[in-house]
Amino acid sequence: MTEDLVILGSGGLAQEYAWLVEEINDDRRRFNLLGFLDDNAERVGREYIGYPVLGALDTAARYPRAGFISGVGDPRARRLTVEKVAGFNPRWVSLVSPTVRLHSSHAIGHGVMIGRYADLTVGCRLGDHVMLNIHSVLGHAVEVGDFSVVSPNVTVNGEASIGRLCYIGANAFVRNVRVGDGATVGAGSVVTRDVPPDCVVAGVPARVLHEGKPGHVLTRVPDEEV
Numbered sequence: 335m336t337e338d339l340v341i342l343g344s345g346g347l348a349q350e351y352a353w354l355v356e357e358i359n360d361d362r363r364r365f366n367l368l369g370f371l372d373d374n375a376e377r378v379g380r381e382y383i384g385y386p387v388l389g390a391l392d393t394a395a396r397y398p399r400a401g402f403i404s405g406v407g408d409p410r411a412r413r414l415t416v417e418k419v420a421g422f423n424p425r426w427v428s429l430v431s432p433t434v435r436l437h438s439s440h441a442i443g444h445g446v447m448i449g450r451y452a453d454l455t456v457g458c459r460l461g462d463h464v465m466l467n468i469h470s471v472l473g474h475a476v477e478v479g480d481f482s483v484v485s486p487n488v489t490v491n492g493e494a495s496i497g498r499l500c501y502i503g504a505n506a507f508v509r510n511v512r513v514g515d516g517a518t519v520g521a522g523s524v525v526t527r528d529v530p531p532d533c534v535v536a537g538v539p540a541r542v543l544h545e546g547k548p549g550h551v552l553t554r555v556p557d558e559e560v
């Protein structure tokens with residue numbers, strides 16, 4: 335039996351989530367993807383990669399039997415989408431690529447996305463609404479807090495800890511350090527020391543670029559695309 339699914343957001347990443355749903359269904363038909371919900375009125379009624387934007391987030395109650403997942407890339411905006419529909423008591427669904435092998439020692443929250451060829455070793459703990467994008471690698475006992483986003487090709491050393499609402503840019507390497515809540519790690523960085531909360535670090539080795547800038551992700555896409 336298939337279950338209805340609705341994706342929050344309709345930008346590029348949400349569309350990638352829709353593609354992941356197709357990939358999961360190719361393996362074993364699990365989901366009937368109804369479409370996206372998005373608060374950008376200009377997107378409502380349009381179709382993206384073949385799926386409609388059904389309405390704004392506050393129409394979530396129209397789909398009482400559906401599972402939900404947020405496909406928004408900015409961790410804070412992702413949390414906002416989750417908070418906006420929380421009143422409807424949604425059932426959060428996780429999407430895990432069939433290419434991923436998960437060991438029984440992992441603890442994985444709800445609303446989590448794990449993309450193609452991501453590789454988790456053993457004993458990892460992922461909070462709620464976490465995203466591990468394609469080809470990311472987590473060593474043993476890595477922790478990733480709620481709403482955090484791990485971009486493609488990131489490698490996280492065993493026993494590293496990534497806080498809540500963090501954004502780890504593509505191709506970064508994070509040694510066995512602690513990345514504070516709300517921190518951003520620049521693309522291609524090598525993080526060799528603990529990262530304070532709400533900081534932006536970048537470079538090899540990573541140095542602080544900005545302090546006190548929570549959610550400074552700067553993927554340079556317009557708001558409606560996040």
Ligand SMILES: CC(C)(COP(=O)(O)OP(=O)(O)OC[C@H]1O[C@@H](n2cnc3c(N)ncnc32)[C@H](O)[C@@H]1OP(=O)(O)O)[C@@H](O)C(=O)NCCC(=O)NCCS
Nearest residue numbers: 485486503504518519520521522536537543550551552553
């Ligand atoms: C780290 C980041 C958030 C900084 O953005 P920003 O604050 O706008 O930074 P700027 O572009 O103004 O650059 C500030 C300085 O940092 C340097 N810098 C920026 N990003 C860097 C990075 N990833 N590594 C090394 N240096 C970097 C710039 O060269 C610049 O140096 P300068 O002052 O000597 O000229 C951003 O560059 C980044 O890496 N975002 C992640 C993107 C990503 O991985 N997306 C994944 C899509 S799947």
